[in-house]
Amino acid sequence: xxxxxxxEWEQRANALSIEGRAFIQGEYLAAASGETFDCLSPIDxxxxxxxxxxxxxxxxxxxxxxxxxxESGVWSRKAPVAxxxxxxxxxxLIEANAQELALLETLDMGKPISFALSVDMAAAARAIRWxxxxxxxxxxxxxxxxxDELGLVTREPVGVVAAIVPWNxxxxxxxxxxxxxxxxxNSVVLKPSEKSPLTAIRLAQLALEAxxxxxxxxxxxxxxxxxxxxxxxxMDVDTLVFTGSTxxxxxxxxxxxxxxxxxxxxxxxxxxPNIVFADAPDLNAAAEAAASAIAFNQGxxxxxxxxxxxxxxxxxxxxxxVVEALQRWKPGHPLDPATNVGALVDQxxxxxVLRYIESGRSEGAQLLAGGQRALQxxxxxxxxxxxxxxxxxxxxxxxxxxxxxxxxxxxFDTAEDAxxxxxxxxxxxxxxxxxxxxxxxxxxxxxxxxxxxxVNQYDGGDMTAPFGGFKQSGNGRDKSLxxxxxxxxxxxxxxxx
Numbered sequence: 001x002x003x004x005x006x007x008e009w010e011q012r013a014n015a016l017s018i019e020g021r022a023f024i025q026g027e028y029l030a031a032a033s034g035e036t037f038d039c040l041s042p043i044d045x046x047x048x049x050x051x052x053x054x055x056x057x058x059x060x061x062x063x064x065x066x067x068x069x070x071e072s073g074v075w076s077r078k079a080p081v082a083x084x085x086x087x088x089x090x091x092x093l094i095e096a097n098a099q100e101l102a103l104l105e106t107l108d109m110g111k112p113i114s115f116a117l118s119v120d121m122a123a124a125a126r127a128i129r130w131x132x133x134x135x136x137x138x139x140x141x142x143x144x145x146x147x148d149e150l151g152l153v154t155r156e157p158v159g160v161v162a163a164i165v166p167w168n169x170x171x172x173x174x175x176x177x178x179x180x181x182x183x184x185x186n187s188v189v190l191k192p193s194e195k196s197p198l199t200a201i202r203l204a205q206l207a208l209e210a211x212x213x214x215x216x217x218x219x220x221x222x223x224x225x226x227x228x229x230x231x232x233x234x235m236d237v238d239t240l241v242f243t244g245s246t247x248x249x250x251x252x253x254x255x256x257x258x259x260x261x262x263x264x265x266x267x268x269x270x271x272x273p274n275i276v277f278a279d280a281p282d283l284n285a286a287a288e289a290a291a292s293a294i295a296f297n298q299g300x301x302x303x304x305x306x307x308x309x310x311x312x313x314x315x316x317x318x319x320x321x322v323v324e325a326l327q328r329w330k331p332g333h334p335l336d337p338a339t340n341v342g343a344l345v346d347q348x349x350x351x352x353v354l355r356y357i358e359s360g361r362s363e364g365a366q367l368l369a370g371g372q373r374a375l376q377x378x379x380x381x382x383x384x385x386x387x388x389x390x391x392x393x394x395x396x397x398x399x400x401x402x403x404x405x406x407x408x409x410x411x412f413d414t415a416e417d418a419x420x421x422x423x424x425x426x427x428x429x430x431x432x433x434x435x436x437x438x439x440x441x442x443x444x445x446x447x448x449x450x451x452x453x454x455v456n457q458y459d460g461g462d463m464t465a466p467f468g469g470f471k472q473s474g475n476g477r478d479k480s481l482x483x484x485x486x487x488x489x490x491x492x493x494x495x496x497x
C-alpha cells in the first residue's frame with residue numbers, strides 16, 4: 001500500500017467524521033449532563049470535535065453496564081480460546097483501520113503521522129493480538145498434596161476494571177491495558193485523557209464489531225477530576241489501572257483507600273538516565289540514540305532519556321555528536337510524512353516546557369541547542385529540541401519530569417559515580433548503559449534501580465518484556481505474562497478426597 005502524502009492526509013482530515021460521545025452498553029451516548037468540551041488540535045488550534053464531558057452519573061452507568069456484563073458470563077465465562085479469537089479479530093480491525101486511527105491520533109495530540117502509523121498503530125494491534133494469543137496458554141497449578149487431597153491454584157478474572165490512560169500514546173497505552181484485561185475475561189471502563197480521547201472512542205465500535213459483547217468495554221471521555229475521580233472512588237470497581245503522572249498516581253491510591261480498597265496498579269513518571277561510558281562500542285550510534293531518546297514523540301515519553309550521563313574523558317568529543325544528531329530532529333507539520341517532531345499536546349504543555357527551559361537557564365546550565373518555541377505562525381504549539389550542558393543533578397531540569405524534548409547532560413568520572421547519579425531520583429522507570437565491557441554492563445544494570453535497563457541501545461524490548469517502574473515510577477507491570485497478574489485473582493481450592 002502506498003503511503004499518503006501530506007496533501008492526501010490533509011484531504012482525509014478534512015473529510016473525517018469524528019465521534020465524540022461516550023460508549024456505554026454497546027452504544028454511543030451523550031454525557032448524562034449533556035456537557036461537552038472542545039477537542040482542539042495542537043497542530044493549528046482547529047476544533048476537531050465537541051466531546052462528551054462525562055461525570056459521576058456516567059461513571060455509575062458504565063460501571064453498572066460492566067458489572068452486568070461480567071456477572072452474566074457472556075464474556076467472563078467464555079472459553080479462553082473463544083476470547084482469543086475475538087481479540088485477534090480486534091487486532092485485525094485495528095490494522096484494517098490503522099490509517100484512520102493514526103490520523104485521529106495525530107490530529108488529536110500532534111505526533112507525526114509516520115510514527116502514529118508505524119509505531120503506535122502497529123504496537124497497539126500487536127498488544128491486543130499478543131494478549132489474545134497468550135490467554136489459552138496460561139495454565140493453572142496443582143499443589144503438591146497427600147494422596148487423599150487435591151489442591152488447586154486457579155486464576156479468575158478480577159471483575160470490573162477501570163483503566164485511566166494518558167495522552168502521549170493514547171491508543172497504545174489503552175491496548176496495553178485492554179489486552180490482558182479483556183483476554184482474562186474482565187469488563188472494562190476505559191477513561192482516555194481529555195487531551196486525546198478520539199482513538200479510544202473509535203476503538204469501542206471496533207471492539208463491538210470484533211465480537212466483544214455490549215457492556216464489556218465502555219469508554220468515558222472527560223476530565224480526571226470528574227469522571228476519573230468518580231471511577232477511582234467507585235465502590236463497584238474491582239481494579240484500577242493507570243498510566244500518567246506520579247502526582248495523580250498517588251492521589252488514586254488515596255481514593256482506593258477511601259473507597260473499597262480496590263487494587264491499584266500504576267505506571268507513573270520517569271527521569272531516565274542514559275549512561276555513556278568512554279568504552280561505548282560506537283559513539284556515533286550512542287549519540288543518535290541519545291537524540292532520538294529525547295526528541296521522539298516530542299519528548300512526551302515516560303521513558304524519555306532526559307538525563308544524559310557522559311563519562312568526562314569523552315564528554316568534549318561526545319556531546320557535539322549529540323547536538324549534531326539532534327539537528328536532524330526538527331519540528332514540522334505532523335501530517336507531513338517527512339516530519340519527525342510534531343506539536344506538543346496543548347498550550348499548557350508548551351508553557352510547562354518553556355518554563356523548564358527558562359529554569360535551566362536561570363540555574364546556570366549551558367544552553368547548547370534549541371530552547372525556543374517553533375512554528376508559531378501555524379497557530380500550533382511546537383518547541384525546538386533542547387540540550388543543556390553543565391547540568392548538576394540537583395537542578396530542577398534534572399530532578400523533575402518535563403515531558404518535553406529537553407535534554408540535561410551530566411558528566412561523571414567512574415562507574416560508581418554514574419550509578420550514584422542515575423539512582424539519585426525519586427523515579428525508577430528506565431535506564432540505558434553504553435559500554436563494550438560485558439562485566440561493567442551487567443554490574444551497572446544490576447545496580448540501577450529501574451524497571452527496564454537497556455544495554456547499547458535505547459528503548460529495547462517487545463511484548464514479551466515486562467514494563468513498569470521502581471520507586472515512584474509505579475507498581476505492577478504492563479506487557480508480558482506478568483501483566484495478567486493485575487487482572488486476575490488467585491484462588492486456592494483444597495479438596496479432601
